[in-house]
Ligand SMILES: [Fe+2]
């Protein structure tokens with residue numbers, strides 16, 4: 001057996017000793033407080049994106065928007081799902097998800113822009129997606145192998161944000 005691997009009994013004992021910390025074990029390589037803070041910023045980003053897409057959905061529903069309203073609604077639902085996934089991970093790390101509406105847009109990476117015309121809305125959503133994509137890519141690189149579960153979560157969300165950006169680019173060229 002390799003010297004580098006902790007024997008199974010030691011691992012079991014340690015898991016039991018730290019049971020109140022849930023899945024955060026001694027092998028957890030990341031700075032937990034900072035990871036929770038980063039997760040909370042992403043949570044704020046997803047909530048802001050959800051709100052912006054909901055606004056755009058209702059505004060676009062009244063005008064001849066083609067596929068845009070349906071896309072806005074679909075994206076809104078997915079952003080809310082991302083918010084939930086991030087909140088779950090925060091609680092797994094024994095942190096507290098921050099849903100405080102005060103300071104929400106300050107914590108968020110992306111902005112809440114209402115947009116005047118349909119084209120404005122699509123463009124603002126695309127800008128927001130590109131910001132989210134950039135910051136999530138950065139987070140993925142920062143996490144590296146120190147917390148692979150959180151990194152995988154960001155990779156999963158990142159893939160969906162890239163789809164969103166792609167959808168918006170299609171809408172923009174067809175509007
Ligand atoms: Fe999202």
Ligand SMILES: [Fe+2]
Nearest residue numbers: 129160161164
């Ligand atoms: Fe998105």
